[in-house]
Amino acid sequence: MALSERKEKIIKAVVDSYIDSCEPVSSADIKEYHLPSLSTATIRNELATLEEMGYLDQPHTSAGRVPTAEAYKLYVEKLMPERKLTKSELDIVRKYFDHKITEIGDVLRSTAKVISEITNLTGIAYISDVRRAVIDNVKIVKLTGNSALVIIVTNLGVLKDATLSVAEDIKDEYFRAASSFITGAFSGHTIGEVCDCDELVFKITEEYKAVFDTIIEILKSYVIDERGKVVLEGSSKLLEQPEYADVGKAKAMFRLLESESELLPVLESRDDIGLSIKIAPEESGNAPECAVVTATLTNNGVNIGKAGVIGPIRMDYSKIVSVLEYIEKTVSGLSTNDKREKNNDKEMAGE
Amino acid sequence: MALSERKEKIIKAVVDSYIDSCEPVSSADIKEYHLPSLSTATIRNELATLEEMGYLDQPHTSAGRVPTAEAYKLYVEKLMPERKLTKSELDIVRKYFDHKITEIGDVLRSTAKVISEITNLTGIAYISDVRRAVIDNVKIVKLTGNSALVIIVTNLGVLKDATLSVAEDIKDEYFRAASSFITGAFSGHTIGEVCDCDELVFKITEEYKAVFDTIIEILKSYVIDERGKVVLEGSSKLLEQPEYADVGKAKAMFRLLESESELLPVLESRDDIGLSIKIAPEESGNAPECAVVTATLTNNGVNIGKAGVIGPIRMDYSKIVSVLEYIEKTVSGLSTNDKREKNNDKEMAGE
DNA sequence: CTTAGCACTCTTTATGCTCGTCTGCTAAAT
DNA sequence: ATTTAGCAGACGAGCATAAAGAGTGCTAAG
Numbered sequence: 001m002a003l004s005e006r007k008e009k010i011i012k013a014v015v016d017s018y019i020d021s022c023e024p025v026s027s028a029d030i031k032e033y034h035l036p037s038l039s040t041a042t043i044r045n046e047l048a049t050l051e052e053m054g055y056l057d058q059p060h061t062s063a064g065r066v067p068t069a070e071a072y073k074l075y076v077e078k079l080m081p082e083r084k085l086t087k088s089e090l091d092i093v094r095k096y097f098d099h100k101i102t103e104i105g106d107v108l109r110s111t112a113k114v115i116s117e118i119t120n121l122t123g124i125a126y127i128s129d130v131r132r133a134v135i136d137n138v139k140i141v142k143l144t145g146n147s148a149l150v151i152i153v154t155n156l157g158v159l160k161d162a163t164l165s166v167a168e169d170i171k172d173e174y175f176r177a178a179s180s181f182i183t184g185a186f187s188g189h190t191i192g193e194v195c196d197c198d199e200l201v202f203k204i205t206e207e208y209k210a211v212f213d214t215i216i217e218i219l220k221s222y223v224i225d226e227r228g229k230v231v232l233e234g235s236s237k238l239l240e241q242p243e244y245a246d247v248g249k250a251k252a253m254f255r256l257l258e259s260e261s262e263l264l265p266v267l268e269s270r271d272d273i274g275l276s277i278k279i280a281p282e283e284s285g286n287a288p289e290c291a292v293v294t295a296t297l298t299n300n301g302v303n304i305g306k307a308g309v310i311g312p313i314r315m316d317y318s319k320i321v322s323v324l325e326y327i328e329k330t331v332s333g334l335s336t337n338d339k340r341e342k343n344n345d346k347e348m349a350g351e
Numbered sequence: 352m353a354l355s356e357r358k359e360k361i362i363k364a365v366v367d368s369y370i371d372s373c374e375p376v377s378s379a380d381i382k383e384y385h386l387p388s389l390s391t392a393t394i395r396n397e398l399a400t401l402e403e404m405g406y407l408d409q410p411h412t413s414a415g416r417v418p419t420a421e422a423y424k425l426y427v428e429k430l431m432p433e434r435k436l437t438k439s440e441l442d443i444v445r446k447y448f449d450h451k452i453t454e455i456g457d458v459l460r461s462t463a464k465v466i467s468e469i470t471n472l473t474g475i476a477y478i479s480d481v482r483r484a485v486i487d488n489v490k491i492v493k494l495t496g497n498s499a500l501v502i503i504v505t506n507l508g509v510l511k512d513a514t515l516s517v518a519e520d521i522k523d524e525y526f527r528a529a530s531s532f533i534t535g536a537f538s539g540h541t542i543g544e545v546c547d548c549d550e551l552v553f554k555i556t557e558e559y560k561a562v563f564d565t566i567i568e569i570l571k572s573y574v575i576d577e578r579g580k581v582v583l584e585g586s587s588k589l590l591e592q593p594e595y596a597d598v599g600k601a602k603a604m605f606r607l608l609e610s611e612s613e614l615l616p617v618l619e620s621r622d623d624i625g626l627s628i629k630i631a632p633e634e635s636g637n638a639p640e641c642a643v644v645t646a647t648l649t650n651n652g653v654n655i656g657k658a659g660v661i662g663p664i665r666m667d668y669s670k671i672v673s674v675l676e677y678i679e680k681t682v683s684g685l686s687t688n689d690k691r692e693k694n695n696d697k698e699m700a701g702e
Numbered sequence: 703c704t705t706a707g708c709a710c711t712c713t714t715t716a717t718g719c720t721c722g723t724c725t726g727c728t729a730a731a732t
Numbered sequence: 733a734t735t736t737a738g739c740a741g742a743c744g745a746g747c748a749t750a751a752a753g754a755g756t757g758c759t760a761a762g
Contacts, residue, residue: 026724039736044725062724062743106511141490143504153494158514160457235587236605239598247596254587377755390705395756413712413755 003074009035010046011055012079015067019314022242024064069280069313072291076277076317083318085326089118093323097330104157104304108231111297111307111331116234118323121241121311122257124267124294126230127156128305130223131192138182138215140175142166148175150218154191156304162218178211185212195220228264232257243312249288256287257310267292267310272303275324280313289313295324298332307331354425360386361397362406363430366418370665373593375415420631420664423642427628427668434669436677440469444674448681455508455655459582462648462658462682467585469674472592472662473608475618475645477581478507479656481574482543489533489566491526493517499526501569505542507655513569529562536563546571579615583608594663600639607638608661618643618661623654626675631664640664646675649683658682 003011013034017025027040027047035043047065050056055074056065067075085093096114108125116123133154141149148166152159185202186194194202195216204212235257244250256262265283269276278292293315294308307327309320354362364385368376378391378398386394398416401407406425407416418426436444447465459476467474484505492500499517503510536553537545545553545567555563586608595601607613616634620627629643644666645659658678660671 024724028724040724041726041736041738042734045735048726058725060743061726062722062741064724137494139492139494139500141492141502143490143502143509144488149490149502149509151492151494151500158494158500161512163509236609239602239605245598247590247598247601250598250601251590254590258587375755379755391755392705392707392757393703396704399757409756411712412757413710413753415755 007046007050008074008079010043010050011067011071011074014047014056014065015071015075015079018067019316022314024059024066026064029064067314072279072313072317076279076321080318080321083322085322089323090326092118093326093330103160105160105231107157107297107331108305108307109233111327112231112233115307115309115323115327116237119309119311119316119320120237121309121315121320122235122238123233123307124230124292124310125297125307126228126267126305127226128303130156130226131190131195133159133191135186135189135191135194138179138186140179140182140211142170142172142175150215152215152219155302156299159222162222164214164218178208181208182211182215186215191219191223195223228260230260230263230267238311241312241314243314252288253290256284256290262287266290267294267306267308269294269306272296275321275328276308277317277321291315293317293320293324295328297328304331358397358401359425359430361394362401362418362422362425365398365407365416366422366426366430369418370667373665375410375417377415380415418665423630423664423668427630427672431669431672434673436673440674441677443469444677444681454511456511456582458508458648458682459656459658460584462678463582463584466658466660466674466678467588470660470662470667470671471585471588472660472666472671473586473589474584474658475581475643475661476648476658477579477618477656478577479654481507481510481577482541482546484510484542486537486540486542486545489537490530491533491562493521493523493526501566503566503570506653507650510573513573515565515569529559532556532559533562533566537566542570542574546574579611581611581614581618589662592663592665594665603639604641607635607641613638617641618645618657618659620645620657623647626672626679627657627659628668628672642666644668644671644675646679648679655682 010030013030014025017029017033027043030043031038031040047056051058051065055068055071057068058065093114096110104127108127112123112125114123115121115125133156135152135154137151137153139151139153141151143149143163146165146168147163149161149163151161185204202212235254238244238253239250244253256266262285266278266281266287268283269278273296276292276294280289280291284290289312290310291313292308292310294306297304297307308324309315361381364381365376368380368384378394381394382389382391398407402409402416406419406422408419409416444465447461455478459478463474463476465474466472466476484507486503486505488502488504490502490504492502494500494514497516497519498514500512500514502512536555553563586605589595589604590601595604607617613636617629617632617638619634620629624647627643627645627647629645631640631642635641640663641661642664643659643661645657648655648658659675660666
């Protein structure tokens with residue numbers, strides 16, 4: 001059934017007001033700040049029918065109204081005001097991404113951090129599936145005496161690099177040759193493929209067997225380590241929210257954040273593109289009530305992963321959406337071969 | 352004035368009991384669990400004099416006794432039982448360090464994380480002073496088309512590496528030559544020296560001017576970024592502690608953790624070696640009461656930084672000391688040219 | 703010096719009470 | 733038919749009071 005315009009206005013008033021104050025909204029509040037032309041009695045009548053319709057709740061008889069998840073859903077879909085980032089918010093984002101960021105892990109951490117800082121909620125970021133990353137390039141560089149660095153470049157960015165011990169007397173040339181050999185063998189394959197297949201498929205010669213094995217090892221442990229690893233930043237920010245004024249509630253929420261097996265289903269979204277807003281998702285099981293807003297991160301058009309916020313159902317969706325939209329754009333602009341606007345890049349003069 | 356053996360036993364009983372339960376300790380408790388041979392009245396007499404001496408406190412007249420900071424200090428110095436890590440605790444530590452860890456930042460994060468996991472408090476780790484790190488080696492590696500990776504190896508380990516954009520047509524040889532030239536110029540100098548000095552000192556020829564400038568830039572921004580940066584892991588663990596059952600207290604503590612300017616003086620310890628236990632340090636100013644235990648991390652005998660825990664004054668010092676001692680040893684064993692016992696390293700066969 | 707016993711202090715918990723807020727309903731007004 | 737004013741009723745927040753329980757301090761005896 002369609003809602004009258006007035007009913008929608010009242011829902012918006014309740015949600016806006018409740019987001020701001022976290023206190024049940026009375027008919028007088030609505031009259032004063034949102035609909036001065038109506039009497040409180042009329043508003044009360046509307047409130048009563050909206051409650052019957054499932055949009056509002058009443059903690060007890062003599063209390064104001066509180067929005068239900070249904071009301072929030074309608075709000076984000078239709079009623080929410082558009083909002084632009086303020087100057088200072090833009091500055092915060094720029095500050096975080098004004099550096100040279102290489103590793104995927106760093107991108108995730110920075111993203112989660114900046115989101116948390118602006119929204120005052122917990123920022124989350126994660127890679128959808130490392131196994132799907134396509135290897136572009138593998139470099140092995142000798143560092144000091146007996147250690148070497150393995151750098152694996154994928155379409156998602158530079159994977160965390162790993163050192164390995166090597167015999168002192170191996171020459172630079174060997175590493176160079178090994179690098180280009182391995183690059184030739186792996187390039188174009190996904191990490192998943194490389195992990196699963198054995199040396200025969202890649203036609204590895206005896207000479208580079210050892211390097212091959214080592215790199216497979218590194219990839220395998222990387223895949224295991226990062227499987228569904230979610231980066232969380234600013235979880236303590238949740239304490240600022242009045243819904244967690246009770247330490248028990250706060251603990252329950254932290255438990256959810258710390259348990260990856262419970263958290264992941266809550267985060268997952270159907271759509272692989274754009275923003276996803278999940279309000280009180282069923283997947284959360286007996287975990288505490290929460291809402292999750294995520295944006296899809298891309299790099300050169302490739303889906304890297306997701307970033308967003310998690311927090312109580314009462315959150316400033318309007319602000320969060322504008323932040324995430326901006327971050328989505330910014331992160332997509334970061335990449336190994338980017339052309340960023342500002343002086344973020346210093347071209348190195350050729351020889 | 353010297354304490355009688357019995358007084359010490361009673362202090363130990365109070366501290367042990369209070370660490371365990373976080374509840375004021377009554378004379379009956381002490382009799383039952385620690386000194387059954389004495390009567391509660393005798394114990395009460397002792398408790399009264401210990402309170403006068405400043406070792407104990409009484410929340411109110413009809414409550415049991417609570418140890419003062421003085422009592423904790425005596426406890427860690429003299430009364431604390433020795434404790435070995437349990438099998439499962441050892442396993443946790445091994446799990447964290449069983450990987451190839453390259454970057455300093457990763458060492459810090461892992462260390463803080465494992466400490467937090469075992470102690471159920473907030474783990475901290477930080478580098479004493481990046482500017483004092485001595486550069487060993489600088490490598491510039493071309494990755495894909497127009498991006499290159501700069502790897503700076505110091506005596507502390509591999510610094511976070513940074514990418515830079517380069518013209519497409521630069522050849523590998525140029526990077527190789529630039530790497531060895533820059534290594535020749537910087538090797539043996541500290542990061543601080545390199546940041547402060549200009550090109551003349553390093554006799555940079557025109558040819559490598561651009562690389563030189565870029566690397567200086569990277570180092571400078573690194574030094575600024577990491578100045579006094581403290582890695583914190585598991586801050587939400589603090590909520591498990593009953594002293595933060597009140598959200599206000601918890602928030603105050605989180606504020607301390609988030610403010611580097613307030614946190615650093617609390618962490619700093621006089622001694623540059625071994626374990627430091629600071630109980631209710633004066634430096635904390637008007638920040639909430641806390642205790643900090645830190646160990647010095649070394650790498651090839653070089654002082655890297657500190658790692659430890661921060662939490663309420665009531666913490667299981669005995670356990671923490673044993674954990675930190677073990678971690679101190681383990682981390683010192685990690686290094687680019689290490690000879691670790693187990694199969695953590697796979698030697699790569701020569702050519 | 704140690705101990706038993708008892709009075710005393712102070713917190714904790716439960717109970718009852720008042721006050722203010724906000725609603726729901728009814729009847730009148732538009 | 734909708735809106736509004738007015739009023740009774742419901743409920744929580746806050747406060748005082750009372751009773752119960754825990755643990756001490758003190759005194760006097762062992």
